[in-house]
Amino acid sequence: MAFSADELRVLRRALAVALHPTPLSDEDVRECLRLAESVDEAVFEAGRLHAFLLADLTRYRAALPGSLTGYLELLQDALAAGYDPCPDDLAALRALRGTPVVAAVLERCRSLAEQSVRARLQRRTAPAPRARLLALPGGRAADERDPDAKPEPRPQPRPAPTRPEEPTPGERPVPKPSEVFPPRRRPAPPPEERAAG
Template sequence: MPTPYGYCGGMAFSADELRVLRRALAAALQPTTVPVQECLRLSEELDEAARESGRLRDFLFADLARYRDALPGSVHGYLGRLQEALAAGHVPGPDDLGALRVLRSVNAGPAERDRRTALLRRCEQAAERSARARLRALPGGRLADEPERPPAPKPAPQPAPKPPQPGPAGPQPSRRGRPVPTPGEVFPPRRRPSPPPAARTA
């Protein structure tokens, strides 16, 4: 079954995308100015080609899953769909990797076994690249083979503030500069009353 994709520089393009790209290249190489309406129409066709490409990829990935579910009877169809899906940007998951490991020696001669082994290696590398990209996208993520960053130096401890020293004891001067009176000056001693005259006569 022929694939609906064309290949250019390792990228897959549908027939509509190739047609739009040819028109865009032709418009870019024209020495005269391209009309505005032509640019708008070309932009709309590019958007539609991108949507169609997404629909084709979704169909291809769903078709791959159907062939994978029908294994091992659909081994040849599955391997073909897997190669097309890889060219369209499919990232192999555990299901694909597990199926390829089982299929390496199922109804396969030496040449076919080598071809399936090479396809398995290709899928493992694609899955590993995808995992590395996800690690790079995480905050603070680093690859397993990258050197570990040294921890940031801790700031030196600051000395504790000294407690305030008490001032010299003693009477505090008044606000106006006069000395503070003593208790004896504020409260003079009371004199004992003298006995009445009658008591002195007796």
């Protein structure tokens, strides 16, 4: 992304105000807002261009080997823009590595893919920053801080409330499972009809 001389002047002014806050004139505020809109628009267009480039690369890769020249040009442009080659790119290049150009692009893609995998693994296995441990009141630390302090008595656990046998007036008794779900009775077998013989 390139800035014009006027945009650089506005950017310098905005950075100076961020470092040393001072009141801005209305014109300076308008210029900063215009610059922010321009940057947002450029970022949006860069994202659209990146998506278009990847879609084009996928189309050319699907049309291989007939589209080899265009595919190699698009792939090299994408790599220069920071594209990480995917397994489909590596497989396509392996299948077509008869020419020196394809072999060179394949080697470059292999090294970029390895770097990308190593970076992802390093991010996953990097130890998380250790949290500071705070001393909680009590324990050995409290004894070391104040040797004359008496330990606070621990609260005794309360016994679980027991349900009385007789329900209190106004309270409905809890039904027994056999009252809620009465046992099923089997139907009587139909009487056998005897054939006269």
